[in-house]
Amino acid sequence: MSSRDDIAVLANPRAGRGRHRGLLPAVLDRLGAGGRAVRLLEASSAEEAEKACHRTVAEGVAALVAVGGDGTLHRALQAVAGTSTGFGLVPSGTGNDFAAGTGVPSDPLRAAEAIAAALRDERHHLVDLARVTTTQGDVRWFGAVLAAGFDAIVNERANRMAWPRGPRRYDLAIVLETARLRARRYELEIDGADRSFDGVLAAVGNCPSYGGGLRICPDADPADGLLNVVVAAPLGWRELARLKPRLRRGTHVTDPLVTSYRAREVRIDTPGIIGYADGERLAALPLVIGCEPGALRLLR
Structure with a gap:
């Protein structure tokens, strides 16, 4: 049974292709510097990790901390969103877009120290989250960006590919899907107003970036109570190649x-x-995405 003074930690040692694997003991040490008990959640799959987060939040802990990238963050958010449980993030993935968008220190040890200090001083920052409702009525939460266009198609293709491994799989998926690029008819409602369009790109952002720093929704602010929606009209591969370098800025x-x-x-x-x-x-689309102001008590 959890104690309300405990810090529960969900860690993904494979995040960031394992480059921070050796830092976990030091991260746990920093988190416990204030005298709180720190314990690792045990899980052998993403689904088990999410269930473990739900259990520990329901039992009552001082904080749930995710050590990993945006995937680890996503699992933990499903448990803490809309609750009074404090949430800490120690970024150690390849993207870390939510951390960048919410002012979490990029260095894992500094991030852990900041979480411990926030708990000691009993302070937190209220951060917006996006609440997604599917056609089946299921609810999911996200922190950074939802992709629903060409970028989502690339992700889906890459996930079906067994070869090559690593980032090259996504590079190949981009090439393959660019060759098939075509406009689609999007039914889009913004606060009840019809904004339907023909195009190739649609993204909904609570934070500015995805994909490790691609600022797809540069005006998104996770503390303003609003989502940022960016769509693109029909683009050929030449126009897509012209716009791609501008995404970083x-x-x-x-x-x-x-x-x-x-x-x-x-x-x-x-x-x-x-x-x-x-x-x-x-x-699968259709999806309804709403902004939930202050849904997360972020420790940083």
């Missing part, structure tokens, strides 16, 4: 082929697309 939104909105609630639908949020496979 977020300047693609000034292009006449790109449109941005701010919204409290978004409904999006197009045939054949699986939405991806925080880099994780979510559900």
Whole structure:
């Protein structure tokens, strides 16, 4: 049984291709510097990890801490969203987009020290989260960005590929899907207003970036109570190649082929697309995405 003074830790040693694996003992030491008991959650799969997070939050802990990348974050968020449990993030993945968007220190040891200090001083920062409802009525939460266009198609293709391993799999998936690039009809509602369009890109952001620093929704602010929606009109591979370098800076939104909105609630639908949020496979469209202000008590 958990104690309300405990810090429960969900750690993914494979995050960031294992480059921070040796740091975990030091991270746990930093987290426990304030005298609280620190314990690792045991799980052999992503589904077990999520269930373990739900159990420990229901039992009552001072904080749930995710050590890993946006995938680990995504699992932990399902348990802490909308609760009074404090949440800490020690970024050690390849992307860490939610950490970057919410001011979490990029160095894992500094992030752990900041969590311990926040618990000691009894302070937290309220951060917005996005709440997704599927056609089956299931609810999922995300922290950074939901992809529902070409980027989601690339993710789906890459996940079906057994070869090559690592980032090259995504590079190949981009090449293969670029050759098949075509516009789709998107049914899009922004706070009840019809904004349907023909295009190739649709992203809903609570934070500015995804994919390890691609600022797809550069105006997104996880503390303003709103979501940022970015869509793109039909693009050929030449236009896509022209816009891609601008994603790092977020300047693609000034292009006449790109449109941005701010919204409290978004409904999006197009045939054949699986939405991806925080880099994780979510559900087939249609999806309803709402901003939940202050849904997360972030320790940093």
